[in-house]
Amino acid sequence: MSDFRGPAGAAQIQGNLTDRQKTMLNAAALLCVLGILALFNQYGSEYHVRILNNMAIFVTLAVSYNLVNGVCGILHLGPNAFVAIGAYTSALLTMSPAEKQLNFIINQLIWPLSVVQAPFALSLVAAGVMAALFAFMISFPVFRVRGDYLAIVTFGFGEVVRVLCNAAQSLTNGPLGLKNLEPYTNLWWSWGIAILTIVSITKLINSSYGRAMKAIREDETAARAMGIDPFRPLLLAFLISAFFSGIAGGLLVHLITTVSPTLFIFTLTFNLLIIIVVGGLGSTTGAVVGAMLFAWGGEALRIVENPVDLGIIVIPGIPGMRMVVFSLILMLVIIFAGHGIFGRREFNWEQLARFLSRGGKRVGSP
Amino acid sequence: MSFFEMRHVIVQFGGLCAVCDFSIALGAGELVGLIGPNGAGKTTVFNTITGFITPTEGDIFWQGQNIAAFPAHRVTASGIARTFQNIRLFGDMSVLENVMVSFHFSMESNFLLAMTGSSKHRGLEAEIREKSRRHLDELGLGHLASEKASTLAYGQQRRLEIARALATGPKLLLLDEPAAGMNPIETIELAALIRLIRDQYGVTVFLIEHDMKFVMGLCERIKVLDYGKSIAEGTPAEIQKDIKVIKAYLGSGYHAGG
Amino acid sequence: MTTTIFLQQLVNGISVGSLYALVAIGYTMVYGILRLINFAHGDLLMVAAYAAIFGIGIFSNPWIAFPLAILITGCIGVLLDRAAYRPLRNAPRISLLISAIGASFLLENLFLVIFGGVPRPFPRPDFFARVIEIGGLRIQVLTIYAPLITILLVLGLLYIVYWTKAGKAMRAASRDFETTRLMGINLDRIIALTFLLGSCLAAAGGIMWAMKYPQVNPFMGIFPGIKAFIAAVLGGIGNITGAVIGGFLLGLGEIMIVALMPELAQYRDALAFVILILVLLFRPTGIMGETTVE
Ligand SMILES: Nc1ncnc2c1ncn2[C@@H]1O[C@H](COP(=O)(O)OP(=O)(O)OP(=O)(O)O)[C@@H](O)[C@H]1O
Ligand SMILES: [Mg+2]
Numbered sequence: 027m028s029d030f031r032g033p034a035g036a037a038q039i040q041g042n043l044t045d046r047q048k049t050m051l052n053a054a055a056l057l058c059v060l061g062i063l064a065l066f067n068q069y070g071s072e073y074h075v076r077i078l079n080n081m082a083i084f085v086t087l088a089v090s091y092n093l094v095n096g097v098c099g100i101l102h103l104g105p106n107a108f109v110a111i112g113a114y115t116s117a118l119l120t121m122s123p124a125e126k127q128l129n130f131i132i133n134q135l136i137w138p139l140s141v142v143q144a145p146f147a148l149s150l151v152a153a154g155v156m157a158a159l160f161a162f163m164i165s166f167p168v169f170r171v172r173g174d175y176l177a178i179v180t181f182g183f184g185e186v187v188r189v190l191c192n193a194a195q196s197l198t199n200g201p202l203g204l205k206n207l208e209p210y211t212n213l214w215w216s217w218g219i220a221i222l223t224i225v226s227i228t229k230l231i232n233s234s235y236g237r238a239m240k241a242i243r244e245d246e247t248a249a250r251a252m253g254i255d256p257f258r259p260l261l262l263a264f265l266i267s268a269f270f271s272g273i274a275g276g277l278l279v280h281l282i283t284t285v286s287p288t289l290f291i292f293t294l295t296f297n298l299l300i301i302i303v304v305g306g307l308g309s310t311t312g313a314v315v316g317a318m319l320f321a322w323g324g325e326a327l328r329i330v331e332n333p334v335d336l337g338i339i340v341i342p343g344i345p346g347m348r349m350v351v352f353s354l355i356l357m358l359v360i361i362f363a364g365h366g367i368f369g370r371r372e373f374n375w376e377q378l379a380r381f382l383s384r385g386g387k388r389v390g391s392p
Numbered sequence: 393m394s395f396f397e398m399r400h401v402i403v404q405f406g407g408l409c410a411v412c413d414f415s416i417a418l419g420a421g422e423l424v425g426l427i428g429p430n431g432a433g434k435t436t437v438f439n440t441i442t443g444f445i446t447p448t449e450g451d452i453f454w455q456g457q458n459i460a461a462f463p464a465h466r467v468t469a470s471g472i473a474r475t476f477q478n479i480r481l482f483g484d485m486s487v488l489e490n491v492m493v494s495f496h497f498s499m500e501s502n503f504l505l506a507m508t509g510s511s512k513h514r515g516l517e518a519e520i521r522e523k524s525r526r527h528l529d530e531l532g533l534g535h536l537a538s539e540k541a542s543t544l545a546y547g548q549q550r551r552l553e554i555a556r557a558l559a560t561g562p563k564l565l566l567l568d569e570p571a572a573g574m575n576p577i578e579t580i581e582l583a584a585l586i587r588l589i590r591d592q593y594g595v596t597v598f599l600i601e602h603d604m605k606f607v608m609g610l611c612e613r614i615k616v617l618d619y620g621k622s623i624a625e626g627t628p629a630e631i632q633k634d635i636k637v638i639k640a641y642l643g644s645g646y647h648a649g650g
Numbered sequence: 651m652t653t654t655i656f657l658q659q660l661v662n663g664i665s666v667g668s669l670y671a672l673v674a675i676g677y678t679m680v681y682g683i684l685r686l687i688n689f690a691h692g693d694l695l696m697v698a699a700y701a702a703i704f705g706i707g708i709f710s711n712p713w714i715a716f717p718l719a720i721l722i723t724g725c726i727g728v729l730l731d732r733a734a735y736r737p738l739r740n741a742p743r744i745s746l747l748i749s750a751i752g753a754s755f756l757l758e759n760l761f762l763v764i765f766g767g768v769p770r771p772f773p774r775p776d777f778f779a780r781v782i783e784i785g786g787l788r789i790q791v792l793t794i795y796a797p798l799i800t801i802l803l804v805l806g807l808l809y810i811v812y813w814t815k816a817g818k819a820m821r822a823a824s825r826d827f828e829t830t831r832l833m834g835i836n837l838d839r840i841i842a843l844t845f846l847l848g849s850c851l852a853a854a855g856g857i858m859w860a861m862k863y864p865q866v867n868p869f870m871g872i873f874p875g876i877k878a879f880i881a882a883v884l885g886g887i888g889n890i891t892g893a894v895i896g897g898f899l900l901g902l903g904e905i906m907i908v909a910l911m912p913e914l915a916q917y918r919d920a921l922a923f924v925i926l927i928l929v930l931l932f933r934p935t936g937i938m939g940e941t942t943v944e
Contacts, residue, residue, distance in 0.1 A: 182923035233506035244482035253497030346762030
């Protein structure tokens, strides 16, 4: 699917593949994914397509969130703000002026926005840019502090944005939100962005920039002594994370075709946190797998909240049950299996090959 | 003007004067020791030089600039590297990666080139990798390149810290108790390594050490610190005879000389 | 704005501030020892409110129900530490904080599952609900009692912390965790006591909060909790007196700003964060904190 490269040591292990071979394998995997998407696009039920779209959006969000929390090792609790900003930006750009007028009945939308309209692709770029711009603005207070303080400050910015979504009515239409967006988001868009995010962020993590981020995570003092100004790698991670989260926000609202402030409450951040913790903090592979499990599991768990009709009796749904399960999972993983599924390991072809050949031998030996 | 000079540096923590009116001048290519009882303020001197602490008063001249107010990363970029008393490696990264980090600040690329995997950036990465590998080989750590730093033996970790500091390309290297926790053989090897760094790399070395035999055998000049104040300076032979030094060490249970 | 309204708001601010103060103490005490923001602390407010509702339902006497609710909440606080934090004493800090966030969500949603999401009215005892008139001001007596009760409780706490053996151990632990451990003090006991005291105070705050805004729901603890945390930072985290002062200042500031500039009312919840960010930017050690070098 992408250029997952293991830690520096991987190249030394014998029986390794050449770069060319790996590129071929990556290309083959990409083709496979595209094939599967094409199949679902053609024959999949609406339900399955929706889950797949959700998966892609969560993959994008989780991989970008992991860049900050897992790779840089800081606890940022405000990705919901990035998603919100991207969502509103993108929605306000794709809606036609007429539709906007229908939506904004109490307060008028402020001027330039009330008349402009942009194609979806452009609106997504704008969504990413606006979110990154916001990240840039808050980065100075955020990176003045570390640890729990950083967590609470980013949480605070997330809340401030949520409050603004409700209050800045001539921009967001307040609690009423925006309705009747065009359902632009399809499998090609959502997975295209997801793959782009995975590939580019993986390349970044495996570059010198990624090493600087990890060095800060491991020991910030030592990183400074090695000539690294911590602010710069942290800011970089923050901006890139915000950029892709903003785009994901745009995708999300054009999937469900409405925007409402309740989409961007802290629960969104909480869900992303579960995903990257379960997948393994610091592992992009973990974030991808975690996100897919979450999108699928979240849908599967919906049954516990919906009434179940057994023909004779109806078991009423239990609201909140899903979150109980999720928070239990989070706590159990963090307490008993702190490394999650992947730890900090990444998928790589060599290990897969070795794993398969070992498995093959065992099957063949008796 | 000296190669490196600290003039009347004062560092205060609340009421405590951790470093009081400290001055020193180092010549290019010298190998100088800084000794003193526990809590004398030696590490604080290093922290002040390397920008982790801004001195309350005083100047630090280096390469024609006053670097007293520089942040740590700028000090490193200006050619002063250090190791830490309590080892601070990037534990979860490989030995090779630990060294590669040192080349980051001087890398001339940008994140967009990195994210798009441009060939220019890939070339730079390969270059850093190659340089780091060679560097590890030279310092006798080549065979450990793919090990996780936290799994190394203690002596190897100290060595890696030195290798990593050296990879930033310093002209002045500060070593904070490099021999601490090493066995006698490792200590001898370390002394050889430090000489090699000075002679072959042409790096000036300023080091803190409690092991008197080590310091006296290695350093050409020694500065003694007690309660934040410099109480003596001279050749090892002079320091061993200095009455004030003997008193300071007797007071804290150490033995000068040997 | 007339003087009457101004005074009314002033009293109101002090009263809200006293509740922030009670909750802030728990944050500050736990942070002092564990260096952990106990995210679930605010939810104890909600736990106490539910416990009080059922207490009154059973005993129909607030003087039995309230202390019982406070005690139960205190025990849940200790349980929280035992289950969610103690296993992570040697884990990376980020794990501890994540566990705290998980615990907070767990408490909220567990209560949602058990008691449903429909807000329950809080049975306000007449003793607190009475309204008196002082010089044209109509004030609910709770508004006056809240700061008084807070001050009494704080004095009690300060007595424990400064004059008892356990309190001294607690202060030693917050100054130097490792040394205290080496001195042979049972740290887990001290931490449990910290959680017990902090949670009991939060519970008292929660019950008064529920009497002031008599709607009890599983998520009612979030905002008072966050604001109390901000109050703790404002006062200088780790410092009990600071937390109290921070609580009063925040409550007063919030209410007065909205009173003076009513157009800011809808931003009230964001205001506290702005204050937090400003404090962290310009005086990260808070009002009462000493400036120490990290
Ligand atoms: N960041 C700080 N804040 C407050 N006091 C400090 C700080 N750093 C050092 N000190 C104090 O300054 C004094 C000097 O400490 P320093 O670490 O420089 O001593 P040292 O000579 O390196 O001792 P050792 O041989 O034990 O390493 C000590 O009393 C120490 O407690
Ligand atoms: Mg020292």
